[in-house]
Amino acid sequence: MATTLNQKATGLGAILTHRKQDILSQWLREMAGITRRTDLMSDSEAQTQCRTFLDALAQTTVSAGLNVQSSGYDGVRKTLSDISRSRALQGFTPTETATFVFSLKRPVFAAIREELANDPAAMSAELWNTTELLDNLGLYTTEMYLKSREEVIRRQQEEMLELSTPVVKLWDGIVALPLIGTLDSARTQVVMESLLDSIVKTNSRVAIIDITGVPTVDTVVAQHLLKTVTAARLMGADCIISGVRPQIAQTIVHLGINLLDVTTKATLSDAFGLALRKAGITFVKLQNKKAKPAPEQQDEE
Amino acid sequence: MEKIPILRMGEFLLVTIQVDMHDRLAMALQDDLTNRISETGAHGVLIDISSLEIVDSFIGRMLGNIAAMSRVLDAETVVVGMRPAVAITLVELGMSLTGVRTALNVDAGMDLLRASLNGSRETLYGSRFN
Numbered sequence: 001m002a003t004t005l006n007q008k009a010t011g012l013g014a015i016l017t018h019r020k021q022d023i024l025s026q027w028l029r030e031m032a033g034i035t036r037r038t039d040l041m042s043d044s045e046a047q048t049q050c051r052t053f054l055d056a057l058a059q060t061t062v063s064a065g066l067n068v069q070s071s072g073y074d075g076v077r078k079t080l081s082d083i084s085r086s087r088a089l090q091g092f093t094p095t096e097t098a099t100f101v102f103s104l105k106r107p108v109f110a111a112i113r114e115e116l117a118n119d120p121a122a123m124s125a126e127l128w129n130t131t132e133l134l135d136n137l138g139l140y141t142t143e144m145y146l147k148s149r150e151e152v153i154r155r156q157q158e159e160m161l162e163l164s165t166p167v168v169k170l171w172d173g174i175v176a177l178p179l180i181g182t183l184d185s186a187r188t189q190v191v192m193e194s195l196l197d198s199i200v201k202t203n204s205r206v207a208i209i210d211i212t213g214v215p216t217v218d219t220v221v222a223q224h225l226l227k228t229v230t231a232a233r234l235m236g237a238d239c240i241i242s243g244v245r246p247q248i249a250q251t252i253v254h255l256g257i258n259l260l261d262v263t264t265k266a267t268l269s270d271a272f273g274l275a276l277r278k279a280g281i282t283f284v285k286l287q288n289k290k291a292k293p294a295p296e297q298q299d300e301e
Numbered sequence: 302m303e304k305i306p307i308l309r310m311g312e313f314l315l316v317t318i319q320v321d322m323h324d325r326l327a328m329a330l331q332d333d334l335t336n337r338i339s340e341t342g343a344h345g346v347l348i349d350i351s352s353l354e355i356v357d358s359f360i361g362r363m364l365g366n367i368a369a370m371s372r373v374l375d376a377e378t379v380v381v382g383m384r385p386a387v388a389i390t391l392v393e394l395g396m397s398l399t400g401v402r403t404a405l406n407v408d409a410g411m412d413l414l415r416a417s418l419n420g421s422r423e424t425l426y427g428s429r430f431n
Contacts, residue, residue: 205405236404
């Protein structure tokens, strides 16, 4: 039984090798009919992809039989995953990508029918083998397509996480962290670490956490904020929380969260003013010679 | 056995922890430091933990204890140079070290000690001797 299977495999391989030019040209015509996206890919590129894949497939069916899972198919799988990755990035749909493989069926079937015309039993067996093989490869293509799409999503998520926690230096010794979006545990960890790192790097004594962009503050978020403030204090920096909106102030009190140990300010500019005073810096408005320079207004304590 | 050096700088004592703390070492430091404070009559203690990478709840508690003991002996304690990872660990362990003063580096810690010392002297002399 094994020998017959092997023979048939060799049969498909031989047909593929023998009729390669025919199959290739017919395949290209086939694809031009259904899924050629001239807007996304040039003719020459599509041709190269087809030729590479067909070469690899013909070689493999001769040498490694029909078991797609075997290590002999590593080359074919590699070619396919490269193709589906590039198509995923180019904007092909999953159907279009899978059809790349499935559209090979008609030309191969035609070739088999012509080659084995006088042996119906061998022909039907070969057709079945080919269907199975190409179906497996087609499914593999879709899988690879999805995988490369997921990679893109994962990378974008990481980038978003990085983007969403910029620590800005406002003054010598004063850093601010404008928070935007919902805070969850994973993000808070990143926020906390980048804030503490930048405190060390910039040698800052005051850090301002601005929560204007945080839509809601619940007990978990408050807990995270308190942790960050405490950690900054342990390192020797004072933390001010700014941008508390009226709605959030109400929520915090209703939830019974104790923010008494933390300095809070309504706006970032208030917090910055306090930070400057802590650092012993005052601003004086320059005026005409006649007018006396006005001291900065004191609204704190 | 290794020992953590305690340096005298004017009226302050400077302790730099350069090795990973283990419990015996921490206990020894507590002993040494309290002795040195009473010997020298120092009014301030700086503990530099910028090389300390690993902390556990015991070391955290020990830092708090040292600060409390020094205060009893009339010396302010400032812990300086805590690393971000160490700070996060202590917070996650639930130890906020509320009685302990902190500063970013030895310089800032020294300023803090001087300021608080001057402040207390002024009030002391101001209220009692004038």
